[in-house]
Amino acid sequence: MIARVHATASASRANGPGRRFVVWFQGCTLGCAGCFNPATHVAAGPTIALDEVIAAFDAAAVDGLTLSGGEPMQQAPAALELLLAARRRGRSTLMFSGYTRGELAAQALGPAVLAHLDVLVDGRYQPADKLGHGLRGSANQTLHLLTARHSRAEVEATPEAEIRIGKDGSLELTGVAPLTVRSLR
């Protein structure tokens, strides 16, 4: 199976508890005002074989997998395949989705995806309710603990932002309240 993937990170600490592999899907039609990641909206661009993503996940030897976007559930078969791979390896699973839990449950693959998640952060980003901590970008979003794997305190202790500096000097800025290049100057 292939998917449109905006980016991956092999060792993030700002996208859920512990050290996590993150997949940012490419494509989102939900159109939240003030979205931090508008470059992920267009449902176009290169695709990648999920076998390659899973091989990178294995090589990273992380605590868990986080799916983000873009909107993971607009490529639900790929999201489910990645979650199944993480679960088979006994790793933690977390997904950020602009859809609410109820909306997800009504989607064809929603119940299967929910059944393979430890943590779901759901709902559209609403800039008027900006929060930026505890893994929630805005206060209307909800942190759902779908299994007993993580405590609320553990998940909410996730750092709000991180900066990763690549070997080539490139900067990657992630988290629910990511810094901007301008704020670093």
Ligand code: SF4
């Ligand atoms: S659902 Fe997420 S990626 Fe899509 S517009 Fe809203 S905040 Fe941005």
